[in-house]
Amino acid sequence: xxxxxxxxxxxxxxxxxxxxxxxxxxxxxxxxxxxxxxxxxxxxxxxxxxxxxxxxxxxxxxxxxxxxxxxxxxxxxxxxxxxxxxxxxxxxxxxxxxxxxxxxxxxxxxxxxxxxxxxxxxxxxxxxxxxxxxxxxxxxxxxxxxxxxxxxxxxxxxxxxxxxxxxxxxxxxxxxxxxxxxxxxxxxxxxxxxxxxxxxxxxxxxxxxxxxxxxxxxxxxxxxxxxxxxxxxxxxxxxxxxxxxxxxxxxxxxxxxxxxxxxxxxxxxxxxxxxxxxxxxxxxxxxxxxxxxxxxxxxxxxxxxxxxxxxxxxxxxxxxxxxxxxxxxxxxxxxxxxxxxxxxxxxxxxxxxxxxxxxxxxxxxxxxxxxxxxxxxxxxxxxxxxxxxxxxxx
Amino acid sequence: xxxxxxxxxxxxxxxxxxxxxxxxxxxxxxxxxxxxxxxxxxxxxxxxxxxxxxxxxxxxxxxxxxxxxxxxxxxxxxxxxxxxxxxxxxxxxxxxxxxxxxxxxxxxxxxxxxxxxxxxxxxxxxxxxxxxxxxxxxxxxxxxxxxxxxxxxxxxxxxxxxxxxxxxxxxxxxxxxxxxxxxxxxxxxxxxxxxxxxxxxxxxxxxxxxxxxxxxxxxxxxxxxxxxxxxxxxxxxxxxxxxxxxxxxxxxxxxxxxxxxxxxxxxxxxxxxxxxxxxxxxxxxxxxxxxxxxxxxxxxxxxxxxxxxxxxxxxxxxxxxxxxxxxxxxxxxxxxxxxxxxxxxxxxxxxxxxxxxxxxxxxxxxxxxxxxxxxxxxxxxxxxxxxxxxxxxx
Numbered sequence: 001x002x003x004x005x006x007x008x009x010x011x012x013x014x015x016x017x018x019x020x021x022x023x024x025x026x027x028x029x030x031x032x033x034x035x036x037x038x039x040x041x042x043x044x045x046x047x048x049x050x051x052x053x054x055x056x057x058x059x060x061x062x063x064x065x066x067x068x069x070x071x072x073x074x075x076x077x078x079x080x081x082x083x084x085x086x087x088x089x090x091x092x093x094x095x096x097x098x099x100x101x102x103x104x105x106x107x108x109x110x111x112x113x114x115x116x117x118x119x120x121x122x123x124x125x126x127x128x129x130x131x132x133x134x135x136x137x138x139x140x141x142x143x144x145x146x147x148x149x150x151x152x153x154x155x156x157x158x159x160x161x162x163x164x165x166x167x168x169x170x171x172x173x174x175x176x177x178x179x180x181x182x183x184x185x186x187x188x189x190x191x192x193x194x195x196x197x198x199x200x201x202x203x204x205x206x207x208x209x210x211x212x213x214x215x216x217x218x219x220x221x222x223x224x225x226x227x228x229x230x231x232x233x234x235x236x237x238x239x240x241x242x243x244x245x246x247x248x249x250x251x252x253x254x255x256x257x258x259x260x261x262x263x264x265x266x267x268x269x270x271x272x273x274x275x276x277x278x279x280x281x282x283x284x285x286x287x288x289x290x291x292x293x294x295x296x297x298x299x300x301x302x303x304x305x306x307x308x309x310x311x312x313x314x315x316x317x318x319x320x321x322x323x324x325x326x327x328x329x330x331x332x333x334x335x336x337x338x339x340x341x342x343x344x345x346x347x348x349x350x351x352x353x354x355x356x357x358x359x360x361x362x363x364x365x366x367x368x369x370x371x372x373x374x375x376x377x378x379x380x381x382x383x384x385x386x387x388x389x390x391x392x393x394x
Numbered sequence: 395x396x397x398x399x400x401x402x403x404x405x406x407x408x409x410x411x412x413x414x415x416x417x418x419x420x421x422x423x424x425x426x427x428x429x430x431x432x433x434x435x436x437x438x439x440x441x442x443x444x445x446x447x448x449x450x451x452x453x454x455x456x457x458x459x460x461x462x463x464x465x466x467x468x469x470x471x472x473x474x475x476x477x478x479x480x481x482x483x484x485x486x487x488x489x490x491x492x493x494x495x496x497x498x499x500x501x502x503x504x505x506x507x508x509x510x511x512x513x514x515x516x517x518x519x520x521x522x523x524x525x526x527x528x529x530x531x532x533x534x535x536x537x538x539x540x541x542x543x544x545x546x547x548x549x550x551x552x553x554x555x556x557x558x559x560x561x562x563x564x565x566x567x568x569x570x571x572x573x574x575x576x577x578x579x580x581x582x583x584x585x586x587x588x589x590x591x592x593x594x595x596x597x598x599x600x601x602x603x604x605x606x607x608x609x610x611x612x613x614x615x616x617x618x619x620x621x622x623x624x625x626x627x628x629x630x631x632x633x634x635x636x637x638x639x640x641x642x643x644x645x646x647x648x649x650x651x652x653x654x655x656x657x658x659x660x661x662x663x664x665x666x667x668x669x670x671x672x673x674x675x676x677x678x679x680x681x682x683x684x685x686x687x688x689x690x691x692x693x694x695x696x697x698x699x700x701x702x703x704x705x706x707x708x709x710x711x712x713x714x715x716x717x718x719x720x721x722x723x724x725x726x727x728x729x730x731x732x733x734x735x736x737x738x739x740x741x742x743x744x745x746x747x748x749x750x751x752x753x754x755x756x757x758x759x760x761x762x763x764x765x766x767x768x769x770x771x772x773x774x775x776x777x778x779x780x781x782x783x784x785x786x787x788x
Contacts, residue, residue: 283684286684
């Protein structure tokens with residue numbers, strides 16, 4: 001049943017190095033790295049030079065290599081590698097959520113056409129086994145919602161602000177120094193990274209296949225000191241929440257910062273951790289928490305995927321097969337808190353209702369309900385002088 | 395790949411009824427209940443009488459029935475049903491942890507001999523997918539410890555005490571009225587139920603097969619009001635903790651009440667919820683939480699097992715196959731808090747060290763380290779005038 005597999009790895013950063021080390025430590029797995037493709041051959045490395053190549057075809061065309069492990073950050077190059085591998089009937093393991101989110105239809109088609117598995121557990125919440133459980137464990141439960149903290153960088157920044165009384169810029173700088181945020185942090189800070197993960201989850205949870213532009217993402221970069229003070233006064237914290245949920249027969253989704261109360265389960269998810277709440281008709285409330293960033297956390301998911309390939313595992317996209325026919329729609333009311341500098345007040349007619357307006361010399365905000373579709377279309381949403389957060393009831 | 399299966403169900407309590415209803419609601423699963431074996435034919439039931447039988451052989455010998463779902467509480471009768479089913483090459487799904495813990499070697503042998511799967515996800519933590527993840531996701535991670543709150547009844551009682559300022563007797567009575575504790579609650583209260591689950595987890599996590607008597611269990615029934623007051627003063631709570639962990643090359647395990655501090659992850663697991671912390675070399679800290687009791691929570695795990703059987707899934711007992719050769723040993727030091735009535739002070743020589751002794755008119759306790767083996771052998775441990783809890787450093 002179980003077979004030996006030979007791996008061709010692309011990228012040898014912290015995940016690749018962790019993977020190499022754990023493959024040498026565990027007894028159970030029958031997998032070995034045959035070749036590693038790198039960009040910079042002159043960099044000092046702890047392994048024999050013969051293990052490395054800079055020529056991707058040396059791996060992609062090697063008939064002895066069964067499985068490609070794609071661990072690079074460039075999206076276009078990664079897609080080229082994955083697509084070529086699948087066409088060559090080599091199974092692929094990847095952690096590249098952006099590449100998957102942008103090329104999902106083609107990747108589904110290639111898997112189908114070449115009958116070759118493509119696994120990507122590490123792309124969602126690193127160490128937390130979310131995709132495998134959605135496929136295998138919650139395959140027949142009637143799921144109603146999935147929400148969580150899916151991005152470790154922003155969660156580190158927000159935790160640091162609330163735990164250690166930092167402001168946004170200090171917290172971001174500390175996160176960058178610790179390697180939890182990129183030099184260009186916009187993918188994380190603006191909520192794109194969380195959105196790509198949510199897009200992947202939507203397919204495995206509800207059988208809904210979307211494009212990135214279909215999902216509203218609003219990051220944490222516009223959160224003002226006054227918003228943070230307001231949260232503290234209310235004994236709440238701010239977290240970047242990704243959510244998809246069923247409402248009647250449609251499903252909506254978004255990534256937005258939200259006020260989260262002390263007692264909320266997601267309030268316990270701190271620093272580089274990710275957390276996921278899964279609600280099902282039968283399993284009811286399930287909560288998963290684990291590290292959402294870092295070489296080991298990501299490597300553990302890559303390792304599990306490699307191990308699953310030794311048993312010929314593949315995603316069956318069960319929810320897609322079940323033809324649940326759930327429509328995706330952003331016609332859904334949200335309760336939001338909007339703060340703004342004088343003169344940048346959003347037009348009241350965009351809101352379905354407004355329950356509070358506060359205007360003072362140093363702080364202006366309103367609380368009201370607004371349709372998610374309206375939020376996606378309104379120009380004022382992109383005004384840097386405005387900051388939008390979901391309320392605790394949001 | 396996927397096949398239609400016909401189920402023969404034993405027992406039609408809340409889990410059986412929930413299962414029936416969800417099988418009619420989900421689109422994906424190709425399984426139908428052919429017959430249900432019950433004890434009391436005269437009870438009013440919501441389904442047609444032709445679906446029921448009181449004759450177990452009518453199910454066990456029916457060649458059209460592929461899968462037996464065993465949902466009764468009697469241990470001996472359950473084992474008979476499961477063993478006969480496996481011999482008749484019918485796959486079995488069960489939630490009966492006591493039966494499994496007491497008959498594990500035979501159940502492994504029967505699965506092997508008749509090449510027939512036996513799944514029991516619902517036996518551990520009801521809705522939380524612990525066994526499947528240990529088998530499939532953490533199969534090659536180097537696990538170091540698993541600890542958790544594995545019993546919903548005692549956790550309900552302890553939560554009720556600390557959240558609502560109840561004493562033990564009041565909390566137990568309330569739990570019984572709500573159906574969270576049995577009329578005879580000793581299996582739960584004395585830690586046996588948690589121990590059976592821990593025994594099952596030990597096999598799937600570390601490849602170690604034990605008998606129930608091998609694991610020390612100390613329940614919550616001897617916790618005194620003074621212990622509860624002491625916990626409150628220290629801003630801690632008491633939880634019943636099941637733990638197995640690697641220490642050098644051996645593994646130890648126990649079920650004991652423990653003081654748990656506010657910030658501890660397990661402190662968030664309240665009422666009928668169960669929670670599980672899994673530590674691995676690679677995946678690091680993982681936390682799972684979900685309902686550990688109730689018809690739906692248990693039913694969701696049964697449903698997932700049935701669904702897995704439609705894909706011919708079986709446990710491979712990977713850690714057992716990997717021959718990790720981890721020795722089981724209770725030669726392990728624990729830090730404990732022991733309170734006692736005057737005259738019942740445990741002998742100091744049983745402790746490796748004692749760091750505190752408090753004696754006053756209404757409260758006597760000591761804090762010290764003791765070997766788990768000593769704890770299992772000492773007669774004073776069974777004295778009802780003594781109460782033992784792990785400290786926060788335990």
